Amino acid sequence: MKFVDEYRDRTRVQSVQRELASLVEPGRTVRVMEVCGGHTHAIYKHGLGELVPPELDFLHGPGCPVCVIPMGRVDDAIALAHQPDVIFTTFGDMMRVPGGKRSLLDAKAAGADVRMVYSPLDALAIAREEPERHVVFFGVGFETTAPATALTLLRARTLGVPNFSVFCNHVTIEPPLRTILEAPDSQVDAFIAPGHVSTIVGTRPYEFIAGQYGKPVVVAAFEPVDILQSAAMILRQLREGRAAVENQYTRVVRRNGNPTALAALAATMELRDTFEWRGLGWIERSGLKLRSAFAEWDAEERFTLPGRRIADPKACSCGKVLVGAAKPWECKVFGTACTPERPLGTCMVSSEGACAAYYAYGRRS
Amino acid sequence: MKLQDDVVTLAHGAGGKASRALVEQVFLPELDNPLLAPLADAALLDVKGTRLAFTTDSFVVRPLFFPGGDIGSLAVNGTVNDLAVSGARPLALSAGLVIEEGFPVADLRRIAASLARAAATAGVAVAAGDTKVVERGSADGVFVNTSGVGVVAPRVQLGPERVQPGDRVLVSGPIGDHGIAVLAARGDLKLELDLVSDCASVLRPAQRLLALGDAVRVMRDPTRGGLATTLNELATGVSIVLDEQALPVRPAVQGACEILGLDPLYIANEGKIVAIVAPEVADAARAALGRRAVVIGEVRAHDPGLVLLDTAVGGTRVVDMLVGDPLPRIC
Amino acid sequence: MVVREGDTATAEVAGVRRSISLSLCPEAQRGDWVLVHVGFALATIDEDEAHKTLELIEELGEAW
Numbered sequence: 001m002k003f004v005d006e007y008r009d010r011t012r013v014q015s016v017q018r019e020l021a022s023l024v025e026p027g028r029t030v031r032v033m034e035v036c037g038g039h040t041h042a043i044y045k046h047g048l049g050e051l052v053p054p055e056l057d058f059l060h061g062p063g064c065p066v067c068v069i070p071m072g073r074v075d076d077a078i079a080l081a082h083q084p085d086v087i088f089t090t091f092g093d094m095m096r097v098p099g100g101k102r103s104l105l106d107a108k109a110a111g112a113d114v115r116m117v118y119s120p121l122d123a124l125a126i127a128r129e130e131p132e133r134h135v136v137f138f139g140v141g142f143e144t145t146a147p148a149t150a151l152t153l154l155r156a157r158t159l160g161v162p163n164f165s166v167f168c169n170h171v172t173i174e175p176p177l178r179t180i181l182e183a184p185d186s187q188v189d190a191f192i193a194p195g196h197v198s199t200i201v202g203t204r205p206y207e208f209i210a211g212q213y214g215k216p217v218v219v220a221a222f223e224p225v226d227i228l229q230s231a232a233m234i235l236r237q238l239r240e241g242r243a244a245v246e247n248q249y250t251r252v253v254r255r256n257g258n259p260t261a262l263a264a265l266a267a268t269m270e271l272r273d274t275f276e277w278r279g280l281g282w283i284e285r286s287g288l289k290l291r292s293a294f295a296e297w298d299a300e301e302r303f304t305l306p307g308r309r310i311a312d313p314k315a316c317s318c319g320k321v322l323v324g325a326a327k328p329w330e331c332k333v334f335g336t337a338c339t340p341e342r343p344l345g346t347c348m349v350s351s352e353g354a355c356a357a358y359y360a361y362g363r364r365s
Numbered sequence: 366m367k368l369q370d371d372v373v374t375l376a377h378g379a380g381g382k383a384s385r386a387l388v389e390q391v392f393l394p395e396l397d398n399p400l401l402a403p404l405a406d407a408a409l410l411d412v413k414g415t416r417l418a419f420t421t422d423s424f425v426v427r428p429l430f431f432p433g434g435d436i437g438s439l440a441v442n443g444t445v446n447d448l449a450v451s452g453a454r455p456l457a458l459s460a461g462l463v464i465e466e467g468f469p470v471a472d473l474r475r476i477a478a479s480l481a482r483a484a485a486t487a488g489v490a491v492a493a494g495d496t497k498v499v500e501r502g503s504a505d506g507v508f509v510n511t512s513g514v515g516v517v518a519p520r521v522q523l524g525p526e527r528v529q530p531g532d533r534v535l536v537s538g539p540i541g542d543h544g545i546a547v548l549a550a551r552g553d554l555k556l557e558l559d560l561v562s563d564c565a566s567v568l569r570p571a572q573r574l575l576a577l578g579d580a581v582r583v584m585r586d587p588t589r590g591g592l593a594t595t596l597n598e599l600a601t602g603v604s605i606v607l608d609e610q611a612l613p614v615r616p617a618v619q620g621a622c623e624i625l626g627l628d629p630l631y632i633a634n635e636g637k638i639v640a641i642v643a644p645e646v647a648d649a650a651r652a653a654l655g656r657r658a659v660v661i662g663e664v665r666a667h668d669p670g671l672v673l674l675d676t677a678v679g680g681t682r683v684v685d686m687l688v689g690d691p692l693p694r695i696c
Numbered sequence: 697m698v699v700r701e702g703d704t705a706t707a708e709v710a711g712v713r714r715s716i717s718l719s720l721c722p723e724a725q726r727g728d729w730v731l732v733h734v735g736f737a738l739a740t741i742d743e744d745e746a747h748k749t750l751e752l753i754e755e756l757g758e759a760w
Contacts, residue, residue: 012753013678047680109374119735148734151719199739224678251746252739261720361682557713620710
């Protein structure tokens with residue numbers, strides 16, 4: 001496949017491996033955190049952890065938007081799904097995430113009409129096909145996905161679709177990055193910035209990491225060669241005593257991002273004062289909600305939700321894993337009380353969570 | 366994994382860990398007997414020195430008609446294949462249909478014709494059958510169950526316990542065709558592609574492989590849960606290490622999986638054999654399994670119980686068993 | 697991207713085709729490669745930049 005195979009080429013990978021080896025200082029560990037489920041997944045899927053020098057440590061941050069949805073909000077989704085005449089539409093990976101007790105998949109088993117969709121536009125299409133029912137779309141994702149919801153809302157308004165609403169749980173990338181940098185036990189030396197979020201927001205939002213905190217940032221694409229090359233760019237910066245935002249994903253990411261997408265977001269959504277992130281707690285101005293002009297398509301306005309807060313179990317170490325202060329296998333309940341089938345915490349909840357990825361791909365005897 | 370659910374969910378139908386938990390914790394405690402215990406593709410019954418293989422399978426695929434097959438051909442080939450990889454020559458099948466009130470007779474005729482054609486191709490007779498009709502809404506068009514019995518030749522000994530370090534793992538052709546073809550045929554993901562299900566009888570390649578004798582350790586037909594799930598079932602006391610670059614995947618399946626975030630290793634097949642053979646017969650096994658067959662990995666002594674993948678870029682990762690369901694109602 | 701009709705287009709990869717929205721990427725033309733996510737094209741893939749990235753990596757290879 002074009003634009004994919006070239007970046008998986010073994011010879012190229014080996015070239016970058018050699019460069020990495022030349023850039024590390026023997027014995028000095030460098031901790032590089034990526035904050036994108038796609039990067040977590042790619043690193044494990046291709047076994048990249050083994051291909052880098054031992055001094056380079058990949059940390060997996062809160063880049064999985066599915067993982068960070070609090071259990072109480074999942075319960076709200078389930079409550080919506082059980083409303084009479086509601087068709088609850090969602091991306092596939094949200095279906096197995098448990099709330100306080102059950103998941104959307106369980107709700108479906110109990111009779112709720114829960115349907116998997118690939119795009120919010122498909123959800124809107126269902127609403128138009130079934131005027132007697134009300135379609136709710138579970139909007140989950142960072143700035144990569146939020147514009148799709150935004151555009152769907154604009155379309156719903158243009159077409160005047162009355163039986164469609166969005167349960168908005170979109171989140172933004174910058175605030176959790178600050179949270180990680182401010183965390184007292186944080187050990188991050190540099191960041192690999194999310195590739196696809198950056199196609200929307202550009203590279204500017206990360207400038208504070210280099211400017212204020214003096215840590216290198218490289219915006220990376222997703223293939224093995226890209227991720228390794230980005231690591232090399234970081235090591236080079238560290239070696240040269242620099243801290244800047246560099247773009248490795250130049251084939252797709254531009255400094256100003258996607259203005260059309262940002263405009264659509266601004267037109268339809270605004271930041272909540274505060275939003276709860278599973279494992280990280282409440283973070284100010286990090287979650288998106290629909291603007292009042294779109295109240296008609298806001299599931300939180302059209303329906304009354306339980307709105308209960310459910311705390312993570314005490315045994316859960318996700319908070320530490322998410323800021324890079326602990327590894328999955330260092331968590332007391334990893335693999336025992338907490339497994340992908342029965343996840344206790346956010347890091348195990350989706351296949352892109354650090355613990356789930358390690359459990360599925362990395363665990364050896 | 367421990368079964369903690371009080372209701373059955375679609376995850377239990379995926380063929381992965383949840384399915385296994387359902388069988389092991391609900392049915393085995395009641396039904397446990399030495400014939401059932403191996404939980405292989407077919408049970409082996411000894412009738413005065415002749416071994417019979419006996420198997421059953423139910424088919425709930427949606428849509429009922431898809432590129433490359435339909436529930437009729439699927440139902441026949443599914444059971445024929447379970448017998449074939451158990452080392453048996455099929456003797457006869459039964460077919461039981463549960464039909465929903467309102468189902469068009471014309472469609473039923475199509476399914477019957479397809480059942481007949483598939484049985485004829487596999488050289489087996491549908492010797493017994495049953496039909497039931499249920500109220501509208503109680504079945505999704507039609508559900509089919511087929512059971513099959515076959516004769517296993519005296520010298521044939523197959524089973525995962527026979528697998529040894531150094532053995533080679535082969536697959537008879539590209540993986541993931543059936544699951545993706547059916548998923549695309551459903552229409553809700555709005556993907557268009559040129560792909561047909563690989564739904565077919567594997568009896569002939571299985572028989573050719575059996576001719577290689579003891580060197581053939583075990584065969585399976587990897588259906589729901591994909592190649593990954595089947596290999597995990599076979600890695601008992603040993604590990605299986607796969608070579609990512611050797612895995613045969615059609616571009617359309619690769620493309621669809623990239624778009625949907627799926628892994629071909631976990632997608633259902635309905636016309637493939639995965640075989641583990643002694644290294645000295647690897648070439649002969651490849652020839653026996655057909656022109657698209659390929660060696661995809663090796664059995665090793667380290668990391669027993671694990672299936673590992675040597676990635677194309679030089680790393681290694683674990684290929685775990687499927688937990689829940691990426692694609693419901695594929696089979 | 698193979699066919700364009702106003703705001704929607706058909707994208708194709710490895711023979712798999714899907715209808716996508718171009719609302720976020722109005723400048724995309726037939727024949728362009730686009731990054732697609734949840735039914736929307738997010739950005740066009742700049743072939744020159746793609747080559748530059750690969751060249752950089754090749755240069756590394758030569759250095760060793």
